[in-house]
Amino acid sequence: MHEWLSPREREVVNERLEGSTNERIARHQGVSVRTIERMLEKIRERWQTAIESRDRR
Numbered sequence: 331m332h333e334w335l336s337p338r339e340r341e342v343v344n345e346r347l348e349g350s351t352n353e354r355i356a357r358h359q360g361v362s363v364r365t366i367e368r369m370l371e372k373i374r375e376r377w378q379t380a381i382e383s384r385d386r387r
Contacts (some may be wrong), residue, residue, distance in 0.1 A: 334376060342369055 335343065336360070345355045356363045
């Protein structure tokens with residue numbers, strides 16, 4: 331996994347890759363579903379920025 335992810339973000343991404351729903355991840359992490367949704371959106375945005383930056387080289 332990329333070094334720009336925090337340990338918690340890595341956990342969330344791994345849980346999604348394993349097939350967990352946002353609801354299940356939220357329960358496991360002890361946060362709201364909306365928090366997980368926002369976290370995943372921020373990860374997607376950073377991922378997209380990294381890809382675009384790489385492609386401009």
